[in-house]
Amino acid sequence: xxxxxxxxxxxxxxxxxxxxxxxxxxxxxxxxxxxxxxxxxxxxxxxxxxxxxxxxxxxxxxxxxxxxxxxxxxxxxxxxxxxxxxxxxxxxxxxxxxxxxxxxxxxxxxxxxxxxxxxxxxxxxxxxxxxxxxxxxxxxxxxxxxxxxxxxxxxxxxxxxxxxxxxxxxxxxxxxxxxxxxxxxxxxxxxxxxxxxxxxxxxxxxxxxxxxxxxxxxxxxxxxxxxxxxxxxxxxxxxxxxxxxxxxxxxxxxxxxxxxxxxxxxxxxxxxxxxxxxxxxxxxxxxxxxxxxxxxxxxxxxxxxxxxxxxxxxxxxxxxxxxxxxxxxxxxxxxxxxxxxxxxxxxxxxxxxxx
Ligand SMILES: [Mn+2]
Numbered sequence: 001x002x003x004x005x006x007x008x009x010x011x012x013x014x015x016x017x018x019x020x021x022x023x024x025x026x027x028x029x030x031x032x033x034x035x036x037x038x039x040x041x042x043x044x045x046x047x048x049x050x051x052x053x054x055x056x057x058x059x060x061x062x063x064x065x066x067x068x069x070x071x072x073x074x075x076x077x078x079x080x081x082x083x084x085x086x087x088x089x090x091x092x093x094x095x096x097x098x099x100x101x102x103x104x105x106x107x108x109x110x111x112x113x114x115x116x117x118x119x120x121x122x123x124x125x126x127x128x129x130x131x132x133x134x135x136x137x138x139x140x141x142x143x144x145x146x147x148x149x150x151x152x153x154x155x156x157x158x159x160x161x162x163x164x165x166x167x168x169x170x171x172x173x174x175x176x177x178x179x180x181x182x183x184x185x186x187x188x189x190x191x192x193x194x195x196x197x198x199x200x201x202x203x204x205x206x207x208x209x210x211x212x213x214x215x216x217x218x219x220x221x222x223x224x225x226x227x228x229x230x231x232x233x234x235x236x237x238x239x240x241x242x243x244x245x246x247x248x249x250x251x252x253x254x255x256x257x258x259x260x261x262x263x264x265x266x267x268x269x270x271x272x273x274x275x276x277x278x279x280x281x282x283x284x285x286x287x288x289x290x291x292x293x294x295x296x297x298x299x300x301x302x303x304x305x306x307x308x309x310x311x312x313x314x315x316x317x318x319x320x321x322x323x324x325x326x327x328x329x330x331x332x333x334x335x336x337x338x339x340x341x342x343x344x345x346x347x348x349x350x351x352x353x354x355x
Pocket of ligand 1: 225226289316332
């Protein structure tokens with residue numbers, strides 16, 4: 001067990017008035033135990049109590065090493081796994097992970113009378129929101145990988161490679177540079193860049209296109225996520241203007257990050273640059289999202305966020321301007337809030353580039 005993390009979770013449980021929680025998100029179980037498995041449809045749940053005990057309910061299919069502070073209760077297929085869990089649960093309130101399938105929760109409610117399940121993800125989610133030194137190092141390593149991948153990807157830009165093929169090229173580059181795995185990558189050419197979540201297609205590159213690379217993968221379980229926009233063959237005056245506005249918004253967002261600043265003010269600082277330049281209606285999404293073991297996790301960095309920057313928080317700063325049917329620009333970096341300011345996890349250049 002990662003005891004310091006468990007301690008934070010238990011402190012959060014106390015604040016929430018919970019004596020026990022069931023953690024089922026495999027990422028949260030990894031966070032607390034260092035155990036990483038994909039349980040599929042089988043029961044995999046960690047029962048944490050405020051006395052510091054932790055019991056992991058796990059199928060024999062996934063043999064685990066013993067570790068201090070964790071007891072493992074195995075079941076085999078066909079055994080009453082939820083019944084075993086029900087015996088270990090105390091009466092009264094029980095916090096339930098937001099991802100726990102209802103097929104397990106409903107069984108637990110049948111098998112264990114006298115419990116009152118409530119949504120109980122916050123104690124772990126709030127602990128995960130503040131990365132410890134070990135996690136910050138892993139986040140930096142993942143972003144270093146991303147810097148290396150974008151550098152190599154830009155050398156592979158040509159008119160023969162479709163968006164979809166380029167997405168595959170980048171996934172391969174991630175594997176070459178040490179990613180755990182790399183799903184399909186977001187690559188947009190020309191007018192496709194005006195759709196923030198465009199799905200890479202068979203479109204080929206043409207002179208004058210903007211190209212958005214929004215690329216992400218995990219390394220040692222932690223995510224990187226970076227977006228760079230470049231231009232192919234030539235850049236128009238309007239493209240150049242928009243590029244510089246988005247870059248200035250990205251820098252203004254980063255400059256606003258320090259402990260004590262509400263995340264909605266960071267969104268505002270970046271958005272104001274784009275609004276003042278007259279492109280406000282073309283910046284159609286929030287400024288950023290928290291990131292760590294999951295690619296999107298708390299805190300939210302938007303105009304309605306209630307989060308306040310505190311050391312250890314990691315999130316993206318990714319303003320964009322999307323001109324329908326023409327082109328788009330997005331520039332994304334990851335930041336970590338430090339004791340006295342901000343650490344930018346990506347370091348790849350943001351100078352305007354025509355390839
Ligand atoms: Mn992102």
